[in-house]
Amino acid sequence: MKRFLIISLVIGLLGQAACMRNKTIEVYHRFPGQSWQRFDILKFEVPVKESGQEYDVWFFIRTNRKYPYNDLNFNMVMNTTSGEERIREYTLLVKSAEGGLAGTCTPDSCTCSVVLKSRLYCSVPGTLKIDIENLTPRMQTEGILGAGIRLTKAGE
Secondary structure (H helix, E strand, C coil): CHHHHHHHHHHHHHHHHHHHHCCCEEEEEECHHHEEECCCCEEEEEEECCCCEEEEEEEEEEEECCCCCCEEEEEEEEECCCCCEEEEEEEEECECCCCCECCEECCCEEEEEEEEEEEEEECCCEEEEEEEEECCCCCEEECEEEEEEEEEECCC
16 A cells, blocks of 8 residues: 555656646736737737756747738847846748748637847856837837737746
8 A cells, every 4th residue: 555655656647747847937928908019019028937958949929810910020139147248130031922821720819939049058047138129110019919828848
């Protein structure tokens, strides 16, 4: 009986550790009125609790099905948990070459994403800070429900 309890406990702990390995951290910002104002810089703070790990950092948006543009241009400033700063401009494809919506769609919205940094090594635990600036040359970008940052273990 004692051996059965120990084996059950070990299996349970291994199962829990396997679930924690696939954990995804997501921080999301909703836009009131389904519109992203041009000079509204999004500031994300993503907690990183494990040091010595590699992560894939994703930026994603959710749009309504009437999103009028083919893509979304934005600038990213990332400050890692160790204080390193990375800056880069991106173009997030929202519509395919045929004009249909790209990404994963439901009847009322679509989610499109781009990798900001693959295999980002976090040497210390802390907060990953990411600022996203909308570079669309209009005062507001209509049709965006929200935007977020997703952090996954590298390769998952």
